[in-house]
Structures are given as C-alpha cells and as structure tokens.
Amino acid sequence: MxxxxxxxxxxxxxxxxxxxxxxxxxxxxxxxxxxxxxxxxxxxxxxxxxxxxxxxxxxxxxxxxxxxxxxxxxxxxxxxxxxxxxxxxxxxxxxxxxxxxxxxxxxxxxxxxxxxxxxxxxxxxxxxxxxxxxxxxxxxxxxxxxxxxxxxxxxxxxxxxxxxxxxxxxxxxxxxxxxxxxxxxxxxxxxxxxxxxxxxxxxxxxxxxxxxxxxxxxxxxxxxxxxxxxxxxxxxxxxxxxxxxxxxxxxxxxxxxxxxxxxxxxxxxxxxxxxxxxxxxxxxxSANVFLFQDDQGSAVGERTLLYKRDGRFENRKGTVAWEKEELLRIANESPERLSNNxxxxxxxxxxxxxxxxxxxxxxxxxxxxxxxxxxxxxxxxxxxxxxxxxxxxxxxAVTKHMMKYELTFENVVNRFAEYKEAWLNGQDRYNIEARFDEVKQQFAELYQPIMDLVATVEGGLSALSETNKQKIMDQIAFLQTRTKEAHARQFDASLRQLDRIAVSIWPDGxxxxxxxxxxxxxxxxxxxxxxxxxxxxxxxxxxxxxxxx
Missing domain, CATH: 3.40.50.620 (HUPs)
Structure with a gap:
C-alpha cells in the first residue's frame, strides 16, 4: 500500500x-x-x-x-x-x-x-x-x-x-x-x-x-x-x-x-x-442545555434550547417556561428529558x-x-x-489516469477546472478560440463605419445600432460555444477520465x-x-x- x-x-x-x-x-x-x-x-x-x-x-x-x-x-x-x-x-x-x-x-x-x-x-x-x-x-x-x-x-x-x-x-x-x-x-x-x-x-x-x-x-x-x-x-x-x-x-x-x-x-x-x-x-x-418537552401540548417531544429570563428557564420565544426547581426535579427523576449542546x-x-x-x-x-x-x-x-x-x-484506475494526464493531487484540488480547459484547448488543431476572437474583432472594425453613419443621419439611431451590433456579436459567441462543444465531444472518453479523477479525489469541489x-x-x-x-x-x-x- x-x-x-x-x-x-x-x-x-x-x-x-x-x-x-x-x-x-x-x-x-x-x-x-x-x-x-x-x-x-x-x-x-x-x-x-x-x-x-x-x-x-x-x-x-x-x-x-x-x-x-x-x-x-x-x-x-x-x-x-x-x-x-x-x-x-x-x-x-x-x-x-x-x-x-x-x-x-x-x-x-x-x-x-x-x-x-x-x-x-x-x-x-x-x-x-x-x-x-x-x-x-x-x-x-x-x-x-x-x-x-x-x-x-x-x-x-x-x-x-x-x-x-x-x-x-x-x-x-x-x-x-x-x-x-x-x-x-x-x-x-x-x-x-x-x-x-x-x-x-x-x-x-x-x-x-x-x-x-x-x-x-x-x-x-x-x-x-x-x-x-x-x-x-x-x-x-x-x-x-x-x-x-x-x-x-x-x-x-x-x-x-x-x-x-x-x-x-x-x-x-x-x-x-x-x-x-x-x-x-x-x-x-443561554442555559446551554436542551429540554425535551413532554407537557406543552403541540410541542411534545420537541428538543428545546433553554434560556434564562427573570429567574426562570424559557424557550427562545418565551412562550413556555420552567422554574429552576422543576428542572432540578427533572434532572433527578427524568434525566432523559435533558440534553447537552x-x-x-x-x-x-x-x-x-x-x-x-x-x-x-x-x-x-x-x-x-x-x-x-x-x-x-x-x-x-x-x-x-x-x-x-x-x-x-x-x-x-484513477492513479493511471492521473499519470496519463500528468495530474498531481495538488492540481486536482486547486486547479482542476483550469487544467481541464487548458488540456482541451491543447487538443484544438483548428485554433477555434483564436479564430472566433479574430472574427469578432474584424466584425467590430467593419461595423464601426455603419454605426458612425447612422449616428450622423439621426442621433437617435446610435442606441439601435449598438443593440444590433450586440445581437450579432451574441450570435457569433453562441456559434463559438456550440463549435467548442462539438469539438469537445470528439474527446468524450478523455474528458470522462478527467472527470472521474475529479469526482474520485475532490468531488463537488x-x-x-x-x-x-x-x-x-x-x-x-x-x-x-x-x-x-x-x-x-x-x-x-x-x-x-x-x-x-
């Protein structure tokens, strides 16, 4: 071992x-x-x-x-x-x-x-x-x-x-x-x-x-x-x-x-x-002691933390109370009704x-x-x-997977999400992230003259042009996400192995x-x-x- x-x-x-x-x-x-x-x-x-x-x-x-x-x-x-x-x-x-x-x-x-x-x-x-x-x-x-x-x-x-x-x-x-x-x-x-x-x-x-x-x-x-x-x-x-x-x-x-x-x-x-x-x-x-109620109607059996007020012991809301002598009697005769915190x-x-x-x-x-x-x-x-x-x-099997992906225990505990993303990006022969970012930049540059034009024609159209631009950018980002997901599916087996490492060693973070x-x-x-x-x-x-x- x-x-x-x-x-x-x-x-x-x-x-x-x-x-x-x-x-x-x-x-x-x-x-x-x-x-x-x-x-x-x-x-x-x-x-x-x-x-x-x-x-x-x-x-x-x-x-x-x-x-x-x-x-x-x-x-x-x-x-x-x-x-x-x-x-x-x-x-x-x-x-x-x-x-x-x-x-x-x-x-x-x-x-x-x-x-x-x-x-x-x-x-x-x-x-x-x-x-x-x-x-x-x-x-x-x-x-x-x-x-x-x-x-x-x-x-x-x-x-x-x-x-x-x-x-x-x-x-x-x-x-x-x-x-x-x-x-x-x-x-x-x-x-x-x-x-x-x-x-x-x-x-x-x-x-x-x-x-x-x-x-x-x-x-x-x-x-x-x-x-x-x-x-x-x-x-x-x-x-x-x-x-x-x-x-x-x-x-x-x-x-x-x-x-x-x-x-x-x-x-x-x-x-x-x-x-x-x-x-x-x-x-x-706080009395730092609980009492199981057995004589208070609807609260029978409830484990109640006791508080001291005006010489008596009460529940938190003060709706029921016990004299000190009564609690001492319970300690003598029915200690099963008492409980520690x-x-x-x-x-x-x-x-x-x-x-x-x-x-x-x-x-x-x-x-x-x-x-x-x-x-x-x-x-x-x-x-x-x-x-x-x-x-x-x-x-x-998990040890074998960790060796395959060169993951240490410390990597899994502190940087697993970043490592997983970096590993997947490393498998990207299409350079998806960079190419979409390039398109976004090119689109923004090509669209700017149109935005300048509509603002010249009527100032009130500036907000509309900005909204229109953002919708197009959102659609490009949506396509980028779907493309990355499609690419990741090509590595399902490897991603399952990585996820198994995480769930086994550091589940749910x-x-x-x-x-x-x-x-x-x-x-x-x-x-x-x-x-x-x-x-x-x-x-x-x-x-x-x-x-x-």
Missing amino acids: EIESVQLPFGQPITEAYVRRTRPEVESLFGSHPAEDTDWKRRAQWLKDQSANRVSAEQLATTLTRYNQRFNDSDEVKLAIEAIGNGAPVVVGGQQAGLWTGPLLVIHKAISVIAAARHAAELTGQIVIPLFWIAGEDHDWDEANHTLIVNQENQLVKIAIERPKGNRTSVSRTKLQQEAMLEAVKKLGETLPDSEYKRDLIASLTSFAKLSDNLSEWFAYTMGWLFGKQGLVLMDSDDPALRKLEGPLFKRMIERNDELEEAYQCGADHIRELGFVPQADVVTG VLTRPLMQDYVLPVLAAVLGPGEIAYWALTGAAFRSFDMQMPIIVPRMSFTLVEA KPQERVVNVTVFWNRFGRSWLDRLLEVPFDCLGSHRIIYL
Missing part, C-alpha cells in the same frame, strides 16, 4: 495554531498536547486519582453492555467493556448518526480513535479502549438523513430519507417507517455499479434496516459491522440508560448555570483577545467516561477551545485533544471524505480497503494521507 502525506488547509486558524504548536498561548487553552508523551501519562494518572468524581466504572460498563449487546455484540467489544468496568480509560470520538454512517470522515474518525487508543496503550502501559459516541441527541435531520453515492457514470447521486411529520426532536427519537428505509437501500442498489461485493453489502444494510427503528440504530448496527472486531465500543448520547447516569451533572449544570455561562463567555473573550473568532456562539442568557457535551462526556483523549475534527477542536474555563469551574481537566486523521482513497459514503468503496473493494486504513500508522497531529489502493 502506497501512502503519501499532504497538508490540506485546516479551515480553522486556532486549530492550525494548536496542531502545529505555533502559539503557546493557544496550546494553553487546552492544557496538553498529543505530541507530548508525558501529557498522556499525566492524564492517565489524573483519571485514576479522580475516579470517584465520575460515573462509577461498574455502572458505566453495565450501561455499555446493554447497548452493545444489541448493536455491536462481538467478543472483542465484550472484552473492551469488561476492561472499562475494571477502570480502563478510553479514547473517544463521536459524530451525529448519518445514513449508512454518512460521509467518509466518520469512518476516518473511528479509525483515528482505534489508532489513538493503541498509541495510548503503548505510552501508558495499560489497556486503553476505543469508544465511539453517537450523537443521537442532535436534531439536525437535514444533516443526518442523506448520503452521496458515485454511480456508474461517475456522477454524485444523493439518497435521502424524509423526516416523518411531527415536532423537531432528536435523531434517535425520530421513528422511521421500514418502507422508507428499505426504499433507500433499494435506491442504493440501483445507484451503485455492479460488483462482486454488492450483493452482500445490500443484504447487510437491508438486514440492519429491518432491525432498526431510527437512523441512530441503523448507524450503530453499521458501525458495529465495520469495527466491532476492532473492539470499538459504541454508545448513543440519547440512550435513556445513559441519561440516568448523566443526571447528577445535569443537576450541577442547572444549579451553577450562571457560573457555567460566565466560564464560556470567558473562553470566548480569551479567544478574541488572541485574535481568533470563536467557533461557537456564546449567547448571553456543543459546549456542555464535552463536560458530560468527561463525567460519564474516563476520557484519556478525545479525537476531534478541525471545527470541533475550535469550539472545544471555548471550554477550558468551564472544565476548571467544574473541577475537571480537559482531556488530550487529538486531531483526527484524514485520508483520500485513490483507486488504481470538496475533500473526498466530506462527500462520499463508505458504501462506494465497500462496493468496489469489499473490506480490504478498510483493513488497509486500520494498518496506517497513527499520527498524533492528524495529517492527511493519500492512500493508493
């Missing part, structure tokens, strides 16, 4: 400063760095010392066992959960449940979690368990409900499941009809090219659909199928059994909400002082799990930078933040991992490509690798 390392833009200046260690004051926001071996050992010892301040290992293991027995019941996972019950720390990463896992970056994050756990075990000399946190409490349905597939014609095809009618609630609480799920799998089968792996792929996804009531469950079955043998433990943030473990921290969040808000505001102010823009909005008056989830994760390290994407690292003061205010420490590894998978679904590569290669990725050496700085399959 040939591997090439490249550096893609981070997209987040603060993340780049943290990963590359260019500004110590940014690194201090996080309190540690994955490149420092001593930080891993220090964090591992801190977890042991603070075990009494988290959910008990036994309770956690019981909850994880119950969940994974259904979705991820491999011997390797059972052993991993047993280790957690005996006090083993975890490396955790998470993502919102997407259709068939969503874009490839979800797969890359899971691989990063597994690799980071192995790395941590070697450094600390103890068992470290990889764990994937399914963000089933999120309610962004339009982000979770679809995936993009490359069809036989190398076109991107979107497959989506419409949200059932009803209030906006979490993905895990959005019940799907079997018919809709099976129809999506049918469309996937029609979209993917035929291959030796297609039948088993479609059969597996169909069987998982028949066992699932929602996207989160379908996601969990798929992730267990892909990574169960690697000992990757799964958990759903909207699992009612997990919520019962979270109740005490929700209570603290409600009791000390003003202090929590102040900590997040302090974090945002500090980031601005360093010259960066905070990734997440720290909204004045992006700022409180890191705290909850650290309370529930013995988190040695968290594997995050660039955007996640940027908003975790806001949470340092909140960790400290709750007598916690931020875990080691590990940037996830990322990959671009390049098939052998974006990194492959942010667009294409896992089924595209499973259909083409079976499991071999995933096994190869799992063998890629861990990189604590999360570099981007090109994997030539």
Whole structure:
C-alpha cells in the first residue's frame, strides 16, 4: 500500500495554531498536547486519582453492555467493556448518526480513535479502549438523513430519507417507517455499479434496516459491522440508560448555570483577545442545555434550547417556561428529558467516561477551545485533544489516469477546472478560440463605419445600432460555444477520465471524505480497503494521507 502525506488547509486558524504548536498561548487553552508523551501519562494518572468524581466504572460498563449487546455484540467489544468496568480509560470520538454512517470522515474518525487508543496503550502501559459516541441527541435531520453515492457514470447521486411529520426532536427519537428505509437501500442498489461485493453489502444494510427503528440504530448496527472486531465500543448520547447516569451533572449544570455561562463567555473573550473568532456562539442568557418537552401540548417531544429570563428557564420565544426547581426535579427523576449542546457535551462526556483523549475534527477542536474555563469551574481537566486523521482513497484506475494526464493531487484540488480547459484547448488543431476572437474583432472594425453613419443621419439611431451590433456579436459567441462543444465531444472518453479523477479525489469541489459514503468503496473493494486504513500508522497531529489502493 502506497501512502503519501499532504497538508490540506485546516479551515480553522486556532486549530492550525494548536496542531502545529505555533502559539503557546493557544496550546494553553487546552492544557496538553498529543505530541507530548508525558501529557498522556499525566492524564492517565489524573483519571485514576479522580475516579470517584465520575460515573462509577461498574455502572458505566453495565450501561455499555446493554447497548452493545444489541448493536455491536462481538467478543472483542465484550472484552473492551469488561476492561472499562475494571477502570480502563478510553479514547473517544463521536459524530451525529448519518445514513449508512454518512460521509467518509466518520469512518476516518473511528479509525483515528482505534489508532489513538493503541498509541495510548503503548505510552501508558495499560489497556486503553476505543469508544465511539453517537450523537443521537442532535436534531439536525437535514444533516443526518442523506448520503452521496458515485454511480456508474461517475456522477454524485444523493439518497435521502424524509423526516416523518411531527415536532423537531432528536435523531434517535425520530421513528422511521421500514418502507422508507428499505426504499433507500433499494435506491442504493440501483445507484451503485455492479460488483462482486454488492450483493452482500445490500443484504447487510437491508438486514440492519429491518432491525432498526431510527437512523441512530441503523448507524450503530453499521458501525458495529465495520469495527466491532476492532473492539470499538459504541454508545448513543440519547440512550435513556445513559441519561440516568448523566443526571447528577445535569443537576450541577442547572444549579451553577450562571457560573457555567460566565466560564464560556470567558473562553470566548480569551479567544478574541488572541485574535481568533470563536467557533461557537456564546449567547448571553443561554442555559446551554436542551429540554425535551413532554407537557406543552403541540410541542411534545420537541428538543428545546433553554434560556434564562427573570429567574426562570424559557424557550427562545418565551412562550413556555420552567422554574429552576422543576428542572432540578427533572434532572433527578427524568434525566432523559435533558440534553447537552456543543459546549456542555464535552463536560458530560468527561463525567460519564474516563476520557484519556478525545479525537476531534478541525471545527470541533475550535469550539472545544471555548471550554477550558468551564472544565476548571467544574473541577475537571480537559482531556488530550487529538486531531483526527484524514485520508483520500485513490483507486488504481484513477492513479493511471492521473499519470496519463500528468495530474498531481495538488492540481486536482486547486486547479482542476483550469487544467481541464487548458488540456482541451491543447487538443484544438483548428485554433477555434483564436479564430472566433479574430472574427469578432474584424466584425467590430467593419461595423464601426455603419454605426458612425447612422449616428450622423439621426442621433437617435446610435442606441439601435449598438443593440444590433450586440445581437450579432451574441450570435457569433453562441456559434463559438456550440463549435467548442462539438469539438469537445470528439474527446468524450478523455474528458470522462478527467472527470472521474475529479469526482474520485475532490468531488463537488470538496475533500473526498466530506462527500462520499463508505458504501462506494465497500462496493468496489469489499473490506480490504478498510483493513488497509486500520494498518496506517497513527499520527498524533492528524495529517492527511493519500492512500493508493
């Protein structure tokens, strides 16, 4: 397997400063760095010392066992959960449940979690368990409900499941009809090219659909199928059994909400002082906690962000409100009605799990930078933040085409459209562009005396002559376009090869991992490509690798 390392833009200046260690004051926001071996050992010892301040290992293991027995019941996972019950720390990463896992970056994050756990075990000399946190409490349905597939014609095809009618609630609480799920799998089968792996792929996804009531469950079955043998433990943030473990921290969040808000505001102010823009909005008056309504008529089940006004907690419009004592009662008796936002989830994760390290994407690292003061205010420490590894998978046929057209990865990413046009122009033995431009210039020169004449006869005709000239020029341009299209059709095979390169490596003008679904590569290669990725050496700085399959 040939591997090439490249550096893609981070997209987040603060993340780049943290990963590359260019500004110590940014690194201090996080309190540690994955490149420092001593930080891993220090964090591992801190977890042991603070075990009494988290959910008990036994309770956690019981909850994880119950969940994974259904979705991820491999011997390797059972052993991993047993280790957690005996006090083993975890490396955790998470993502919102997407259709068939969503874009490839979800797969890359899971691989990063597994690799980071192995790395941590070697450094600390103890068992470290990889764990994937399914963000089933999120309610962004339009982000979770679809995936993009490359069809036989190398076109991107979107497959989506419409949200059932009803209030906006979490993905895990959005019940799907079997018919809709099976129809999506049918469309996937029609979209993917035929291959030796297609039948088993479609059969597996169909069987998982028949066992699932929602996207989160379908996601969990798929992730267990892909990574169960690697000992990757799964958990759903909207699992009612997990919520019962979270109740005490929700209570603290409600009791000390003003202090929590102040900590997040302090974090945002500090980031601005360093010259960066905070990734997440720290909204004045926000409680940074959601509530699932169950007693407000038409809003039953809706996931509602709470705001503090006049000593009470209200929805954004102020149409419904809850007293503080009522929320504390909910935290004690019905914690499944509460839910975290992006700022409180890191705290909850650290309370529930013995988190040695968290594997995050660039955007996640940027908003975790806001949470340092909140960790400290709750007598916690931020875990080691590990940037996830990322990959671009390049098939052998695509590599062959790139060599044929002398295209590099950087060419495809930054200048593909210009390269494609230049290549096509280079095949033009008729010199179409120049000859039409010459005709346009000649026509303009020949027509100018006529325009001068009509203006002399009557000044009002000047505008008419200009309009007439433009119509003729437009017709010449139209013929020029049609001629170039006819010429391009002579090179359809080559243009298809060029387009295949672009769709494979940089689809829709974006990194492959942010667009294409896992089924595209499973259909083409079976499991071999995933096994190869799992063998890629861990990189604590999360570099981007090109994997030539």
